[in-house]
Amino acid sequence: MQNSRIAYFSAEFGLDESLPIYSGGLGILAGDHIKAAADLNIPLTGVGIFYGKGYFQQHIDEGGSQHHWYPEVDLEASVYPVELVRDDNGHPVIIEVPLEGRRVYAKAFAVQVGSVTLYLLNTDVESNSDADRRLTDTLYPGAQDIRISQEILLGIGGTRLLTALGIQPEVWHMNEGHCAFLTLERIRMLSAEGVPFETALEVVKASTVFTTHTPVPAGHDVFSIEMMDRYFGDFYWQLGADRERVLSLGSMNGVFNMTRLAVSASSKVNGVSKLHGEVTREMFHRWMPYIPAKDIPVDSVTNGIHTGTWLASGLKELFDRHLPSDWSLKAAEPEAWAAVREIPSIELWEEHQRAKGKMLQAFGLPISPSDGVPLIIGFARRFATYKRALLIFDDPERIARILGNPNRPVVLVFAGKAHPSDGPGQDLIRKIVELSEDERFKNRVYMIENYAMDKAKLLVQGVDVWLNTPLKPMEASGTSGQKAALNGVLNCSVLDGWWVEGYNGRNGWAIESTIDGDPWLQAKQDTESLYRLLEEEIIPLYYKRGDRNVPEEWVSLMKESICSLAPVYNTHRMVTDYWNKMYVPTSARGKRYAADNYEVASRVAAYKQFIRSNWSAVQVRNVNIQEDNGSRNGLKKFRAEIQLGTIWRGDVRVEAVGSDGHRGIWKVKLEPVQQQEKGLYVFEGASEDIPTDNIWKADVNVRVTPISPDFANEFELELAAWG
Template sequence: MTIAYFSAEFGLDESLPIYSGGLGILAGDHVKAANDIGISLMGVGVLYRRGYFQQRIHHDGSQEALYPVMDPNRLPVKPVLNDWGDPLFVGVPVGNRTVFLKVWCAEVGKAKVYLMDSDIDRNSEADRRLTDRLYGGDQNTRICHEIILGIGGVRVLRALGVEPDVWHMNEGHVAFLTLERIREYSAQGIPFDTALEAVRANTVFTTHTPVPAGHDVFSFELLDRYLSDYYWQLGEERAKILGLGRIGEDQFNMTRLAIRTSSRVNGVSKLHAQVSKELFHQWTPQIPAQDIPVTAITNGIHTGTWAAPEMKELFTRFLSPDWESQVADPQIWNRIEDIPDQELWDAHIRAKQRMIERLGLPISQNELTIGFARRFATYKRAALLFADPERLDRIVNHPNYPVCIIYAGKAHPNDYPGQDLIRTIKQVSLMERFKNRIFLVENYDIKIASHLVQGVDVWLNTPLKPMEASGTSGMKAAVNGVLNCSVLDGWWSEAFNGRNGWGIEGAMSGSREERDQADREAVYRLLEEEISPLYYDWDDSGISPGWIAKVKESIRSLAPVYNTNRMVAEYRENFYQPLAERGRKLLANRMEAAARVAAYKRFIRRNWQHVEVQSVELSGPMVQAVIHLGPVWNKDVRVEAVGSNGYGGLWKQQLDYAYEIGRGIHLFQAVYGGTAEEWIRSNANVRVFPVSPEFADDFEMELVAWGRK
């Protein structure tokens, strides 16, 4: 089984800076874990010659974005060669021209990541710049990037003779790959609808973005400009092709395209899956948000990459010599209790001292040090603690419990509010009372992130709930004995157990100012009343037994769960293996099953206009519904009574087929068991939707008929 894993960015190592943050680091860790557990996976992305950007922070706090050109010959990549031993090139249609891409390969053990590069002599000067910058340029550049990623990525694999069993889209940036796969089938004479079913059968989509603004949207005019000569190759009319991603009148959403062309969709934490259901509900309002088919596979980290050398040595001695191969086994991590408190604390102090030296920080290793490092998007609220300088002063300059706070992160060059956050942090750090108490480290990257997650004492995270999809930096901190203090958002909402760190509930109502105030007060209180006193509750040996107990519980409870070995194993069991089998089934016998599913859907869509819930009646213990199905067979639909359970979920009861009342009119019924008052109180109704054992999920067709109220 071979997996093709497409991503706009890959954070494999600091020596290959083709990532901007969490999405790329997650992709890099995904590839590493697949290699570790023996999954045949190949990554597909872009070799950005100027990367994301390097950051310089000036004295006034202004951020300067620098884009030094990278020489691929000095990067840990090799050119991919064709059968004749020459560099491999692929051509990609961009508007009315072809852009040629050179293919490079980064090796991660047995796993390979193929990277496309347009900076070659065969292209015009403008086209050579297309793959310069990650997330750079305007909408024109962005759509070109995504054409290269999706269409170009498929063509790279074909040039290599690869036929993946499963295609995994890591965010919607790469979703054009599904159009290219449809085009391939169309070129073989396969009808569009059949090709779409074949593509959907073995495609997985992982969404990472919990806010509408984070999903790429292009105008139809822009798609026409770059893909008009491509539409006809898909064997279908323009309107139907654009309909795969249509939102509104003339907007094309890449996430919508990804959902419509995938068999499985997942969020990256349990809470994020719920948020995604609400977000995607806007596109299918006839389906309750609770029924939107989005599951959750919570992110993890590649523990071997992020654990400090000092911690690895302890794990090898006290857990198991081969603990890295058993990183998802809770029994291994239960042995954390066998590590003497003093040895665990000494290892942490050594990592902390190394961080202090490498980052050039004028602080003592004995001072409570808090880390806040991530992309400086406004919802992450990096400046949350600065609203009350007097109280912050009392916390960081406490005579008995001094605190240092280290900030690091980049703001996108076009994100001016994010850059204002950097300016604010810098200016606060220069105030006399905050000198050597608050620091801003520039040019945040994998290397600096490693020092911070290994060396600080507390990892602070204050997103505006529920806008943090997952968040993996806190996982990296946890495996290093660093305690999390975080809003209960993303991964922390399911990971916090009351003993392994600190949780901030996160205000969900009120104005932004009121929510900021509530969360700020919670952090202040925790620092003043719990975190600082516990850290400095030293015994005669210079350690805090209570702090070490919390550290051990953090490692024991978090390390075996929030790692990419567990995460990728879940993808394998829940997605990769089932969809590889589904793909084989739908493609067998010259796509007989795919053609059958496509024909069935065409029939249902053509006749769904006739489907109507004519009446719903409660009669004694029974609920009865008269349904007009017209030409649709009664066994091709499911009829359900649905109502609110009062806890944010739904109760559902399937109605069984009774008999045909008249031509195309049928009675469905079930024992309800409740009262008419309960039916009304739960806002219950009856719905009908098409089903098939060959569907990937119940609402695959996005068709539902509800009873009138």
């Protein structure tokens, strides 16, 4: 793995609570990604921003109102060494970025994570104005002008920093769309060498990977065209194209969409779970209505967590005693975890009780182990409305009875922040605090303030059940439940994100419902499913004690959870997937496109321009469908006349496409058999492998798409002509 370099760009990195330059899941995932790359000796370089005041610190007052403050980040307190980047003469490396017609300067800090270096840009430089020195103070500011300035700094500035340091990545990985301006800077650099815009775009596209993390609209940055003109008015021409062509890479519905830019300039795009891949294809289908959602070129790599970061120290010692000596190096191999099943139940249970006691003490919760520690359910994440923190309180009287049973008590522990601009999210926190003061929930509901990585570790290691109740399918992946599972904490979750893949019926509980599309009915059904699980399965099982007060069946579920989930949902597996599915093929593709003075990129660019210019003449005519009932499986025959104009018949794929009745599609390739006149061809094909219900003909159509062996996927041009 030493012969390739990856540049991994992200707006936030969660390495440790001592370096609070992250807000939540995206940043912690990015931090775990580079830790795993270091563990696996993958030559990766991280690029982000050093936020001088980080993400906000949270205080919740007695009334439940969230207050924010932004203390200066103390570099001396960081667990990871942070140093100012200097040149060979000892001077700080300073890069320059154009912002709204002025020059803004940025220095860089280097954070060493094993063999991986993370570079973080910061504008607190003397030569900047006071306002520009504050540009990188806080993460995810509400003001759009500061937001676009930070994203220009990250994308354009980060690319210039790598150039200044002599780092020449073979693969550029954009972790979410915040950093997508890097594609424009890379095109600009090639344009400065005399490479035409369309060729430069192909070179950049060939070597770029994009990971999208959310179906939530607020997670996809958009900027007005007026704002783009203000910030890029002097930049467009440097790319070697006119304003309209540059803006076309990201323009959607009258605004400039950063996710659209990222997709336009990447050859590999992936979601972060299998279900999220499907949801993303449905979302991108709105941009590409001529391509069925199933055909939208989006792959998936399911998220994982960094085992060494999130595993409780006591459990690690227990595993060291009972698992193979090299188990931590083989975290992605199921065989390495198999011995967990042989750990004496009392040892695993007592270790969990120690983690639970540590959590209770750290949070100052008035629960005494001597009284018999109750079942504790944890709910901790960003307070966004789609995560439905209040779902469990849908029927207050019923949940009060569930929590308040003196023989089988249950405690709910909540934690999380709401963005300072998210009023509804802050209202959720206020409501939970109010409920915690309600007599029905006194000493049964707690809210932990200032949620960060240190408190997250305590929670995922110390609670008994990890509750996750998002509105399906809004949870792209979710990783907090994976951290809990690693520590023997059992998941109780809506079948969304990673849990659809992870749940096997024996390693936790699924909140199952059948409603799809009506949030109110969905909530009712999900609540009823949750209450039933608590009343009939979870609570009785927890309190079913055997010898030495150990709940043997519960501990068996803990073991099954660890053995089935820990080997799969870790970043060693995840980063290996990225290496094999994304980095290696993208590296090879990028090299091929750049070779011989960009010969392939130039050819592909010219070909795409030719196809786009002549595609309007492509038409499907006279489609004929026949069924041979005499054959065993009912042979279906297709014939279509295709008007191609000046486009060669070998440059298109012609297919009969139909619905399989199960939200999927079937395809039959048609081959050219006759040329009737110049530009007009007859294509034919047949198949027995088509559903044989009576309505199969109703959904059949014939599609023509442009193809090339040089394309990264069959629909790279996002063009299709239908009959």
